[in-house]
Amino acid sequence: MSAETVQAIIDDLGALLLFTMILIVAASQISRAIYAVAAQSFLIAIAGAVLATATGNVDLWVIAGVTLVVKATLLPWVLHWVVRRMNVRREVEPVIPVAATLALAVAVVVMSFHLSASLGTVRQAITGNALPVGIALTLSGVLVMATRKTALTQMVGLFASENGIFFTAMAVTQGMPLIIEIGVILDVILAALVMTIMVLRVRSTVDADIADLDRLKG
């Protein structure tokens, strides 16, 4: 498959990723946000596979597989389990109106494209729109964390921004060294576990959402 096609595919995937990100930002229910993240991870796995076929880089196959298993399946399942385990309110509670969040997300996307446009020489070093898309995904993932009340949505946002990084890593650099990728993923899993434990502990000790605690200030 030729470089153009690969680039075309990656660009399309990027567009899809942005779409899923918008879904996440706009999601009114936690479960939908989780599904969106799963879809995002799935798309990234596809991207990995495409690049793997294009470059014949075995590592990318492995990474694609791991992403598929861990991020598209395991983590969403864990999140769902948590949602069921502690029957939290299923609705996403925004700190600022969803519309405002969307506007911000748009600003982020524009900014990231503007940014990457400003460094022309890097163009050929990078496959298509991977860089701006990656930046956009990462930032708007964090945006979600900043604008959603419940702990679970924050975790969702975290995974979304991780996805952004992964996508960039694949598309821009044809994959970082395998060991590093694995380590990163393991770290993400560990962090997720610790966070889950914390959420549950707070839920069990003081009946509140850990993201709502704001006694420490000043």
Next chain:
Amino acid sequence: MTGERPIELVLLEMALLVLLGPLVTGFIQKLKARLQCRQGAAIVQPYRDLAKLFRKGTVQAVTASGFFRSIPVLVLAATVAAGALVPVLRAGPPAFPLGDALMLLGLLALARFLTAIGAFDAGGAFGGMGASREMTIAPLVEPVLMMVVFSTAVAAGTTELGALSAHRGTSWILDWHAADFLGFAAMLVLLPAETGRIPVDNPDTHLELTMLHEGMLLEHSGPGLGCMVLASHTRQIVTLGLVAALFFPIVSYGAGAADLLVGAGAFAAKILVLAVFLALVESSYAKLRLFRVPQYLGIGFVCALTALALRIL
């Protein structure tokens, strides 16, 4: 510089001042009495008082400390020493440098300081009151006096009184600068304050609420009081001598006895004029309230400052 004054002459002048001090007071008293259509005491009355005081015994307050007895001595010594710095008979700096106008003012201030201390010692209310008022007036008088001295010193380039009067030379009122007039005016304003007379102080009364200087002498008695009184006489004539040295020419520069006599006569005349001025002021004004005094001295301050300004600009 003209007319070196040998040390013995300086001492002679000092003795002269001490001896003539009471006479000036007596003269002023007599003149006042006349102006008030009274007979008044004899001019030599102050000498009689002193003689009487020195013959009396001493009564000391139980609360007074060891300092009390030595206060009059030190006050008298400081005042008389100030007298040594005033040129009387001849102009020109002394043969051996002794002190200048600043030293003179310093010695007078020392005397005043010690008097105030002595007033505290007995521990009565009047002494403290007198000291407080005296030490309120003094810091306001001294700067103005200094400024008057400066106004002439800046021109003469020295603060040594003998040299100053020598520099003044034989010049006479006619070729005074405006600065001199203003300075002299300031001096005239200050004189009553410095000599403890109406309108600032009233030397005749012992009524607590009006007196400043006398209040500090209340607890002194006998020879001690004599020393204090003599000191105040001396202080008065020394101040007058200061004015004379600053503003009026010293007539004679020669070394002969005749010149000395002329100088003596001239000095006597000058002192007489100033004494008359004091007597006139005292019998034509009423004493000011204490807190009006600063305004009164303010006049002097303004005059002196203007005099300086005219000198410098």
Next chain:
Amino acid sequence: MTGTLLMAACYGAGGLSSLLARWSGRLALGVGHLAALVGAVAGLGVSLGVLVGDQGRTLTLPLPELFPFARLTLAVDGLSAFFLLVISLVVIAAAIYGPAYLRAHSPGAGPARQAAQVLALNVFLGCMAFVCCAGDALTFLLCWEGMTLASYVLVVAGDRDGENARAGLLYMVMTHGGTALLLVAFLALTERAGAFDFAALRAAAGGLDGMTRTTLFFLALGGFATKAGVIPLHVWLPRAHPAAPSHVSALMSGVMLKVAIYGILRFAFDLLAPVAAPLPFSWGWTVLVAGTISAVLGVLYALQQHDLKRLLAFHSVENIGIILIGVGLAMILWRREDVGGALATVALTAALLHTVNHAAFKGLLFLAAGSVLCRTHVRNMEELGGLARRMPWTAGLFLLGAVAISALPPLNGFVSEWLTFQALLGAASRFHGPAGLVIVFSAAMLALTGGLAAACFAKAFGVTFLGRARTPHAEHATEVPPSMIAGMVWLAALCVALGVAPGYLMHLLDAPTTGLLHGPGASAVVTAQGPLVLSTALTASGTDATAISMTMVAALLIALTAMAWVLRRGLRRAPPRTAPTWTCGMSPTARFDYTATAFAKPLRFVFAALYRPRRAVIRETAGTPYVFQRIHYSGEVVDLAETQIYHRVQRGITVLSRTIRLRSTGRIHGYIGFVLAALFVALLLFGVGQR
């Protein structure tokens, strides 16, 4: 050389001796102060060695290489030696006085406290000495801050009440701010020079342009003025000095402030001085005006103090002002041959002379106040009185100091003020126009200062020592032990010697004056007619010299006193009778005595515009408003600088911080938002469009 090492060793040993407190606090006190004494004597030796020796000689002593970027050195030239002399003179007295004082004042002090005091004292002394001997910027700064820190410890280690802590805090913060300014001034030079030692700084300063030079000078001036307590940077001084143990107060007031003067001289005439050109006009005039203001306001505030040590502290502000008048004049006149001539030397001599004089009498006064304090444990003079009969030595020595500080002949205060006056007059007769007026006005203010100081000390001495004892504290006072008296007598002797025979000190002033001004030495100018005569040439031509002889006047005074004493004995030898003080026939009690408040009241009226006095009168009436049961009067005089400047600034900062702090909601979304915003802004600022 060896002397310097010996000095260091002694202060070090003194510091270590604080370990003895582990076994016996008393022993630690003794040994610590003894070491300080020996150190001071060594310092005396070093300074005299430099001052008496051939001119322009400089002892230098490289220290072991401690920091890779700067080599620490000690260099003792004339100026350093002179200030080292001043320090040593007062330290000797303090070291003799100290142990007995500390034991008598706080018998209940634990060994820990005594150890802290001994350690801090010796560090303090050592740092002070070595600030003056510093040969490079780093040594200077280290010792400078060490000095501050040690004195801070001495201030707060005194008593355990919050007042000391607050005073110490204010002191520490203000001086730290000053040090910050000094840091900038020094580092700006060192970075140009590429080295820290003064020689290199001098060389580097040679190439500065006028603007930078002046900026650096004013930075340094700000730093030093804070330490010297120049109004309006003085507010820490009247709080911190009284809080320290009295002999430390004597050191802080009498010596530590002088170290700041040393810094100003070092910067103005040595480090920053342009090559063979007069100093910029702005320097001298600023210093002169600041000095004048400090002198007048300092004494005015002192007049209204009833706390003995606080009063003395305010007088330090005044005297620093007087010293600065001399320094400012010297700056103005230096190297201006058309007007200056030898007059710059006179001005600088006056300043240096007043430095040592103030060290002597202010030290004496603080020690005497300390004697009162440790016998009565009262600092408010309203509660004292009648101590002259119970503590005759202390009273007499205090009186001596009072006469000296009031600039009355024949003591030393008069000499330096006389020189200052002469310098002022000389400058006035040269400068025409407004400049001359400013000079003359400051001369008048100086005169006013002298008069007010006399009034203030008449009050302080009279109310504290004379009359009746107003409280049991004062009634049961007894004379202090001989060692304390010895300490005071040493300083009193200095006051008398410097007053009666100042001419002999002038040779010691030669080295600093020539070293700084590269002109004729002090002795050549001031004692041209022999050591017994002080003379100055007011006119540029040098004719019409004004000459006085303190010695002669003193002799005359003594002779006259003898004669007057004969007179006082009276013609009839009647034994003196004693009778109660006359109070219009009532039987007198202590309540009849004039209080300090009452004494200062007229002046408070006269200068009400400056004082802004606050008074509150509370009347408790019985049934009818015409019968008073009790009238309670309370009045105070506020320090304008403090209320108008410092309190407002402090309040402003605090309120601002509070509001900022309250704004912060502890919500995590805010945290994340900040991170995101930071990234966003950073990307836009630094990332976009730079190619």
Next chain:
Amino acid sequence: MAETLLWVLPLVPSVTALAMLTTRKRRILSGLDVGGSAVLFALTLVLAREVAAGGPRSIGVFRIDDLGLVFLLLLVVLTLTVSIYTVGWLRQAVAVGNMKAESLRSYFALVHAFVATMVVTVLADNLGVLWIAMEGTTITSAVLIGYHGHRHGLEAAWKYIIVTTIGISFGLFGTVLVYAAAADVMGSAGTMSWSAIMQVAPTLDPGIVRIGFIFVMIGYGTKAGLAPMHLWLPDAHSQAPTPVSALLSGVLIKCALLAIIRFQTIAAAACGPAFAEEVLLVFGLISVVVATPFILVQRDLKRLLGYHSVEHVGIVALGLGFGGAVGTYGALLHVVNHGITKALAFFAAGTAIARYGSRDMRAIRGLAAVAPIGATLLMLAALSLAGTPPFSIFVSELMVLRAGIGHGHWVAIAIFLVMVVVIFAGLLHHAGAMVFGEPRGAGRRTEAWSPLLAMLLLAAIMVLMGLTIPASFDGILRRATEVVVG
């Protein structure tokens, strides 16, 4: 020898951590704790000697140069003192029930795991490994912060883990970009090894490196507690157990700084030093300014110290931002000095808090009366933090100032000095209020020996570093400076 040490070094704390899980006895645990730290300390000294003798060594993804050595030394010294301190602190904490005796082993295990991750961050040559280790420190320390398990602890831990994870995910993004630029130059042989990238750094694409560095700056800057990403820091430092606070503030934020420095060198080589210095300068100033008001009106003692860390990290950033040999030297020196002093401050504060049973400074009064030594040490730490000689921080701040004045950053210097003086006032005000005055709410108990020993050790180092810089250490610092500014 040295190469072996390189991979032995991270193993030591890991093994200690595992060994902790085998017992429950407090004494044995404490013994293991101190022992492990001591071994780590000793081995590091050997390594330092080797490096001083033979220059940088590397094996696999690990590499030690003088830059890393500076941080490693700080790390091991603090670890050792923390272990010593913990002995006495733990006894008291268990006595009053702050720590549950049965769960001690997990605590110790976590602490050493934490140390192990930090060792890896310092030794990592591979930027990816650096990132992984950094995330590892986040996870372990998050658990430690929430260790007390009460509401506030968990809140602080949650804020900490979320914010820092976001932060270093940005860090990862930056790493990816830099790696991309490197791969672009090196082709298929693209590697994430810092030393290898430094070889080709000048040829990297400036634009992408710039964006990468900004991401890294924000990311690791969050972890380092630079304002305005610092908000998690006071919470975490105030809620963690005292020894952990000391480690967090003394070492962890410094490790993040090390990461920033590593990338700064790359950025400086790729797009000129001016850019990186500008960024660092801005964030340094912001940190110093932002910290000030919170220090002035603070009531919680440990939060106060936390904000102080923000200020001092800002000062380090300033030093790096002023740049040049002097500034970098000063910044590195300040890293060490602040680590030592801040640990001492946390120890002293911890003992005071334990004595009065409250972190509220208004409740702590008259410490000098009830605990003279502790009070003195607290005062010393406060004075040193405020930057008075003869304590270490004065020297490093002096160097930073020199750099700033030398390069003529007058505005920055002015702001910096004003803030320093104001902070000095605030800090001394708080310290004086705690130390002096009449004691209330605490009786005079004898002060436990082990905390005192730890504190005296640190205080000794503090004063020593204030009076002189030992030649050997100076050499290390100089070479480290060369590593940074070339």
